[in-house]
Every structure is written in structure tokens, then in C-alpha cells.
Amino acid sequence: MHTSLLDRLRLHGYRLTAQRRAVAEALDGINVHLTADEVHARAADILPEISRATVYSTLHELTEMGEILELGIEGRSKRYDPTTSPHNHLVCDSCGVIHDVQHGVAAPELPLNEAHGMAVRRAEVVYHATCGTCLAS
Amino acid sequence: MHTSLLDRLRLHGYRLTAQRRAVAEALDGINVHLTADEVHARAADILPEISRATVYSTLHELTEMGEILELGIEGRSKRYDPTTSPHNHLVCDSCGVIHDVQHGVAAPELPLNEAHGMAVRRAEVVYHATCGTCLAS
């Protein structure tokens, strides 16, 4: 995946740098939703001197390109989702863990008269739950 | 509303203090979703010396009681929703403004085999959009 992601960065007029490569690799092949700090830690395994500011800006670029999804569902920190095809999320309100929900149910559409003049881009269903670990403690 | 809300605080074993009254009044009769800081500002109009820490702890108590909803949908700060009956949200991803969506569409239910062992409490549909103000700028 990351090769084509880097290609796409290029198509969008971004330069290919070691830092962007490291962030792309950090996001490659994972199916959990990392926080910016976790992405930074993984990228730092590949490129130890990468700075937090660079990771943040690269994540913003990828979000803007639509290559990843920025989730601000619960907790203090945003999480980044490499799966951009429409899907829903199951969130533990107490620890912030997020699971993808793959069942094919699409979020119901929003009637135009409810849109408050806003341009709706996507809809998702968020299931608020408590995970086993948090239930036990 | 706030009278009964205070009654319910009492029923839950909480004491009635001027500070809790002020927070309850700050949330009373509004239909926008305030951030903790905005709640603090409104409460401070009623009780100028109320501290941030108190507002935060009162908001947590009310959330725990189920009297208000804590929303962490987008942006850096949580917002508090005095409407606890099931409804959906329309969010501007760029400025964080949240509108309630009143149309009667319920979020689809989550199949048990998708629940990852988590106890699902509620589901909501979140519509991600850009508001008129942000579109213009």
C-alpha cells in the first residue's frame, strides 16, 4: 500500500521525503486506529530523528488528500484510520479504543431540510460501548 | 428544567450547592452544544467566582447521572448536550459546530458478532459536513 500512497502524494504535488515515507510505512498494514503519538512512535522506529511537528503535518496532508480518516470520536486525542472506504465505528467510551464495524449497514441519509445549509460529506454510525477490560475494572 | 434537575441531583445523593445550580442554569433552555469553557463562562455570569475545576466535575456528575450527553465528536474540546433522548448529530469538521438532527431515523443495530465483546449502550449517526461559514472562508 505505501508505494502507491507515496505515488499519490506525488500526484498531489507533494515531495517524497524520508519523513513522509516513514509516516506512510507506520500506517501501512495495521488495522487498529493509532493516535498521532503512536504514529510518531512507529515512524521513529524507522526514522529516529523525525519530529512530532512533521508527523502532525504529514497526517494532516494525508487527511486532506483523503488517504486516511481523522477520528475525533472520544478521548483527548485524535486517532487516524487508514481505511477510507465507508464503514462504522464501535468505541469504548471509557478507554477510547476504536474498532471498525464491517457489517454492511449504511448510515441513513440526511434529509435536505435538516442540513442547516451545510454540505454533508459523509455519514457514519458510532456505537458507544464499554469494552471488556473497562467493564472488569 | 433546572428545578427538577437539581431534584434529581439530590435523589442521586448529591448536595445542592450554588455552583451546581449555576451549572444547571447555564445548561437550561439552550439548544446548542456548549464546550466546558462555554458552560464555565455562562455559569460565571450567574456565580462569578465559580472555578473551572468545579464546572468540570459537575459536568462529569451530570454525565454520569445521564442528565446530559458528553460529545467528543470533533475538534479539541468536548461538548455537552442537554438533550438525552436518542437523536443524531450534524458536525462541521472544520469549526466543530454541532447541530442536533431531529429526523426520526434510528441508527441501525449492531449484530452481536460484531460487538467484540463490548457492551453497546447507544448508537448515533454522525453526519460530517462543512458549515456555510467555513465554506465561505
Added chain:
DNA sequence: TCTGAGTTCTGGACTAAGTCCAAGTTCGGA
């Protein structure tokens, strides 16, 4: 009405997440 135990509040210090910026470095088209 008074009292005292226990609850609540305060304000300031602290933490975590994220942003900003100036200066130095690197990329890649010509």
C-alpha cells in the same frame, strides 16, 4: 437553631495534545 462530619469548592500547579515559527536542510525541475 446549632453542630459536626463529610462533601464540595477553590485556585494554582501540572499534564497531554496539538500548533506555530524561524532557521536550516533537502528535493527535484531545468
Added chain:
DNA sequence: TCCGAACTTGGACTTAGTCCAGAACTCAGA
């Protein structure tokens, strides 16, 4: 290879939220 534009760095800063010890307050019971 050269050079300008784009990118990165790291440290300071901002914002949102938490923590804590001591002071103030609430309210049940006398």
C-alpha cells in the same frame, strides 16, 4: 549541478482538562 521552493526541526507556546490540599459549605440529627 544549481537554485528556489518546499519541507523539517525543535523548542516555545496554547488549549483542554486533571489533580490536590486546604478552606468553605451543606444538611441530618440533636
